[in-house]
Amino acid sequence: MKANVMMNRALSIRTKNKSTPSKGHGRGRGFTFRSLRESVQPELSRKLFRLIKLENDLIHTYEAAGRERTAIATQLSEWGEQTSDEAVNDISDKIGVILSEMGGLEETYGNSLDLSRTHLKMIRDTERSVQPSRDGKSKLYDEFQKLKAKEPQSARLVLLEQELVRAEAENLVAEAQLTNVTRQKLKEAYDVEFTAIIERAEKQIILAKHGRRLLELLDDKALSPGDVRMPYENGAQARQVLNDAEDDLKEWQPEHHHKALSENGSETSKGKSPVEPSA
Amino acid sequence: MKANVMMNRALSIRTKNKSTPSKGHGRGRGFTFRSLRESVQPELSRKLFRLIKLENDLIHTYEAAGRERTAIATQLSEWGEQTSDEAVNDISDKIGVILSEMGGLEETYGNSLDLSRTHLKMIRDTERSVQPSRDGKSKLYDEFQKLKAKEPQSARLVLLEQELVRAEAENLVAEAQLTNVTRQKLKEAYDVEFTAIIERAEKQIILAKHGRRLLELLDDKALSPGDVRMPYENGAQARQVLNDAEDDLKEWQPEHHHKALSENGSETSKGKSPVEPSA
Structure with a gap:
């Protein structure tokens, strides 16, 4: 119910979060190894460092979900086997196959999250390398200003100014690299993420x-005491269902999604700008 | 890749599992509290007892995924804020809102899994109650056979036979209840589960x-050193995207799914029987 509709007018996650601070994972950190490691990160890359750690936790969680789902699938099948009801036996075994595939999808999704994470790491690495450039420039600037105030005739002033100009040029390049990498990799990271979510979701629906x-295929008509169930005759049909599921997964293509969208335009038809990525 | 297509001809999870035993969660149990608790379950309900425990683990895993996703959303937004890039700031904050909704979907899904689990519990409880009925009948039968062989003229034989007939009648009812509850609740449990998977998946796609x-909406054209980004002007459009997402979630309906299916018949068109549930 709660998540049925987006939190009313929650147009920023930040403001939303302000009202309920200290909830969630890893906020209000104490003296842990994690926070220690974090504190040696340059200021600039610290938040992204933390984000990348959180993404790693989520990957492990989806891997666990995949494993647990597979264990459930096996257990369901084993339960069905011991019911000595041929229909329950067959159907529970085949539902087990479906659930086990669902588990596989969670693991595949975990892999895509990991790919998305490598893009974020590139931003983090660039942030990390830009910090010394900013620091160096600002140190030189302070030194230059101090010396100029103290010894306006100092010969070192000329040298310092040359150094400062070089540092500014170097920093201009670094800052251009930072904005380019940040924007490109942010888009790539979440494009991978959203694409993986859509793939997983479409296959889950199948x-x-x-x-x-x-x-x-499981007859659940209520029996009276002493009645006997009709013999189970849906084995071939149940096998066909798995074949169909396998075929549909085989035929699934990422393009299918966009094509379907442009054909009926169902979800992007009402006053939205045509900014859907083309591939 | 691995899970792209269903494991070749894996038409039973059971046989597949035979070839790779002892993998996965909770097999090969040692002396743990869990296995102790398990061992006091009547034989008949033991496997389902275990399945219900595993489902509980999975619910907790999805709850964790939801929380972790929400933490990521917050962290992404906070990172964007400190980039001092207005466009990255706005877009990362709004992607945070989307990711936070995704987190909410995982938690809602966990609740549905819990509902599915209550159906399995009803089967387990019935299994549990049928065991004494079977045991009682079989004990009486043994007693009757033994006495008949030892003292064929015993007056107790008549009484025992009456008791046996009553126990058989009672057991017939119990067994009918068991098959009825098993089949009905198995279908309900996994219908809830599959319906929840479809709902989550469709909303994730939205x-x-x-x-x-x-x-x-994030311009990622590469800048040269010294170039300045155009001012960010997509704030209103970005807000509109969140409004659209909110509207689409509000308008989402479970029926939509089945209607769409019967209209274009895309996925059930090739030689499959029309066994799609009607609601």
Whole structure:
């Protein structure tokens, strides 16, 4: 219910967060190894360093979800086997196959998150390398101003000014690199992320739909005491459902998504700018 | 890649698992509290007891994923704020809103898993209650057979036979209840699960698509050293993207899914039986 609709007018996550501080992961840090490691990062890259750590936690969480889902799939199948009900046995085993594929999707998604993370790391590394350039320039500037005030005739002033001009030129390059890398890699990181979310979601829908077809093959008409179930005859159909699921996954393509969008324009039709990426 | 296509001809999870035993969560148990608690379950309900425990682990994992995603969203926004790049600031904050919604979806999904789990619990409870009925019947039967062999003229034989007939009648009812509850609740449990997967997936797709639109609003043309970025003018558009995302989530309906299916029949068109649930 809560997440059904986006938090009313939550047009910034920042303001939203201000009202409920200290909730969530890793805020209000104490003296831990993590915060120690963090504190040796240059100021500029510290927040991104932390973000990259958090992304790593999330990757592990999705890997765990994948493993747990697979364990559930196996357990469901084993339970079905011991019911000595042929229909429950077959259907639970095949639902197990579907669930196990779902688990695989979580693991694949974890891999994509890791790829997204490498883009963020490139921003972090650039931030890290720009910090000394800023520091160097600002140190030279302070030195130059101090000397100029103290000994306006000093011969070193000329040398210092030359050094400062060189440092400013070097820093201009560094800052251009920073803005270029930041914007390009931020886009790449989250494009990978959103693309992976869509792929996982579309494949989950395929699997869940076929999973529902499997459920329909299980006759759940209520029996009276002493009645006997009709013999289970849906084995071939159940096998076909798995074949269909396999075919649909095989045929899935990322393009499918965009094509479908432009064909019926269902979700981007009402007053939105046409900024959907072209590939 | 691995999970791209279903494991070749893996038409049973059970056989697949036989070839790689002892992998995954909780197999090969040692002397833990969990296995102790498990061992006091009647034989019949033990496997389901374990399955329900595993489902609980998975719920906690998705709750963790939700929390971690929200922490990432906040961190991304805070990073953007300190870049002192107005465009990166605005876009990262709004991507944070999208990611935070994604986190909320994982938590909602965890709640649905919990609902699915209550259906499995009803099967487990029925299994548990049927075990004494089976045991009682079989004990009486053994007693009756033994006495008949030892003292064929015993007056107790008649009484025992009456008791046995009553126990058999009671057991017939119990077994009918078991098959009815097992099949109905198994279907309900996984129908809830698959429906929740589809809802989460469809909403994730909505959010990811709007997330991509946000990325397109970030100009990543490479700057030369000394160049200055054009002033950021996409703030209103970015806000509109969040409004659109909010509207799409509000308008989302579970029916949408099935309707879309029957309209274009895209995924169930090739030789599949029409067993899609009607609601």
